[in-house]
Amino acid sequence: MAGRSATEVDKDAALWAVRLECGLTEQEESELEAWLACDKRHPGALARIEALSVRTERAAALGVHFRPEQFRAPRAADPVRRRVLQWSAALGAAAAAGGVWLYETEGRYSTRLGEMRVISLKDRSVVTLNTETSILVHYSGAARFVRLLKGEALFDVAKDAQRPFQVAAADLAVRAVGASFAVRKLAQAAPEVLVREGVVDVARAAARAARPLRLSANMRATAAIGDSMVATAMRPDEIGRELAWRDGRIAFNDRSLSDAAREFARYSDTRIMIDDPALAHESISGQYAANDPVGFSRAVATAFGARVEVSDSEVRLYR
Amino acid sequence: MGLIHTASRRERALWLSANVLPHEPVLRRWLLSRRLPGVDVDDVIQETYTRIIQAENLQAIRNPKAYFFQAAWSVLLNCVRREKVVALQALSDMEYLSLEADSPTPEQQVVDRDELRRLAEAIAALPPKVGEVFRLRRVHGLSQKQAAAFLDLAESTIEKHMHRSLLLLSKSFAHGGYPAADVSSSLDKDVSPVHGRSQRNRGR
Numbered sequence: 280m281a282g283r284s285a286t287e288v289d290k291d292a293a294l295w296a297v298r299l300e301c302g303l304t305e306q307e308e309s310e311l312e313a314w315l316a317c318d319k320r321h322p323g324a325l326a327r328i329e330a331l332s333v334r335t336e337r338a339a340a341l342g343v344h345f346r347p348e349q350f351r352a353p354r355a356a357d358p359v360r361r362r363v364l365q366w367s368a369a370l371g372a373a374a375a376a377g378g379v380w381l382y383e384t385e386g387r388y389s390t391r392l393g394e395m396r397v398i399s400l401k402d403r404s405v406v407t408l409n410t411e412t413s414i415l416v417h418y419s420g421a422a423r424f425v426r427l428l429k430g431e432a433l434f435d436v437a438k439d440a441q442r443p444f445q446v447a448a449a450d451l452a453v454r455a456v457g458a459s460f461a462v463r464k465l466a467q468a469a470p471e472v473l474v475r476e477g478v479v480d481v482a483r484a485a486a487r488a489a490r491p492l493r494l495s496a497n498m499r500a501t502a503a504i505g506d507s508m509v510a511t512a513m514r515p516d517e518i519g520r521e522l523a524w525r526d527g528r529i530a531f532n533d534r535s536l537s538d539a540a541r542e543f544a545r546y547s548d549t550r551i552m553i554d555d556p557a558l559a560h561e562s563i564s565g566q567y568a569a570n571d572p573v574g575f576s577r578a579v580a581t582a583f584g585a586r587v588e589v590s591d592s593e594v595r596l597y598r
Numbered sequence: 599m600g601l602i603h604t605a606s607r608r609e610r611a612l613w614l615s616a617n618v619l620p621h622e623p624v625l626r627r628w629l630l631s632r633r634l635p636g637v638d639v640d641d642v643i644q645e646t647y648t649r650i651i652q653a654e655n656l657q658a659i660r661n662p663k664a665y666f667f668q669a670a671w672s673v674l675l676n677c678v679r680r681e682k683v684v685a686l687q688a689l690s691d692m693e694y695l696s697l698e699a700d701s702p703t704p705e706q707q708v709v710d711r712d713e714l715r716r717l718a719e720a721i722a723a724l725p726p727k728v729g730e731v732f733r734l735r736r737v738h739g740l741s742q743k744q745a746a747a748f749l750d751l752a753e754s755t756i757e758k759h760m761h762r763s764l765l766l767l768s769k770s771f772a773h774g775g776y777p778a779a780d781v782s783s784s785l786d787k788d789v790s791p792v793h794g795r796s797q798r799n800r801g802r
Contacts, residue, residue, distance in 0.1 A: 284638075284640075285638055285639075285640030285641045285643075285644060286640065288640075288644060289640070289644075289765065289768065290761075290765060293761050293764040293765045293768065294761050296764060297757055297760045297761045297764060298757070299604075299607070300742075301741075301742050301757075319645055319648050320641060320644035320645050320648060321644075321648070322647075322648045322651060323643075323644045323645055323646060323647030323648030323649070323650070323651065324644040324647065324648075326610060326611070326614060326647050326648070326650075326651045327614065327619075327622075327643070327644065327647040327768075328764060328768055329607065329610070329611040329614075330610075330611045330612075330614035330615040330618070330619050331615070331619065331764065331767065331768045331771060332611065332764055333608070333611040333612055333615045334615045334619060334771070335717065335732075335736055335763075335764070335767055336736060337713070337714060337717060338717055338718075338721060338732075338733075338736040338737050339736060339737060339739060340714055341714065341717075341718055341721075341737055347718070347721055347722035347724075347729060347733070350715070350718040350719045350721070350722040387738065415738060415740075415748070417730070417734065417738075417748065417749075424748060424749065426744075426747075426748050445750070447747055447748060447750075450747075452750070
């Protein structure tokens, strides 16, 4: 078994295993075939490392709240750490006993349809999730990362110049040191960022070379065609309306009824159906409970002289 | 040997993971204790796996442990013949191995729970960046593309870190499960960055 050492063979095999997982190009496929054929250890080394790779998939069972530091072998001279561990164990027990505020860190957090959730992170940043939202939080020594997988979230970021707070949503990359801003990634709408307080930089991932767009309070950035973005100024009361969901409300100012119906659909399974096109174009303003499409429809019906028909899954508005 | 279909690769990996990998540390310890001159334990292990996957139908193997040890035995014999240095006498207690092959396996659940803990320890012992990528991929279930977007790193960097984590975890597994101690530090030197890989489009 002359030639390369077993360690080098393992190294090659591991690289092929990682690449195979993501799919090979045609050229790589022929490279791999040649590699497999040139040494009788190669096919076995690859099969073995692929088996090991499959075995590490069990790590998923550790769950998204897995914290590696809890599994690190304790060092002899580390009294502080031990104290912290005891303290967190005590906190854990207390939390199990009932409602102690725990600072959460890493993991995936989600809300269901119509649900809202406030998450307090360990740096004291607070994330508020709107309906049907899912985020992935990942803190490291150098940065604070959140990926907005879907939905809408408000970030009240604790100031830490050493560790910028970064949010990725679709191809938008948002960065702040300390600020309050909302990020949206909704189906059938361009991703956008609303800034309530502070300064926020927004960039498109594809246009990394370009300077990011700097937004200050009361501004909105929306992803546009190509790699571009559109920034618009907003009045403070507009921002307030956009974020009314934090109080479980939906606020409209001069919006069409069909827009409003679409907005309500984000919060509930009960659909508002408007049969009459003229009625659908009527404009409405005001604040409504996000989880009550029926109440909203009745109020609208009264205002526009329409009728309401309520069934299990929908509310029908007609004249 | 041509490439095999993705689905059968996965099936093969699952089978090996469940039926062969658990016995590897025993075989490895046995080979090491022989101290056979001119025989590299890792060479033998790799070639043994090559033999196993040449089987027509892995699922049909009724006693994988015995099959594994027998394959190792014949690789070893070949190796000894080639090297012409080891007296066959030195291999006589191969019977120990065949006996071992018939011994009952410990209660599976206990092994599983223990393994998960050791896996967690091995992950914790990974270098920080490598561990971060590994956790995103394997614990949080992100694709390579998503992990790259999430950490704002090139996909080739994610690939490099996954490569490294796989090597480090496989090293710690080879040494009897997943002992965390000193695995990463001792391997740091011999795991060099992945050899030159230009930017590629992995958007598939």
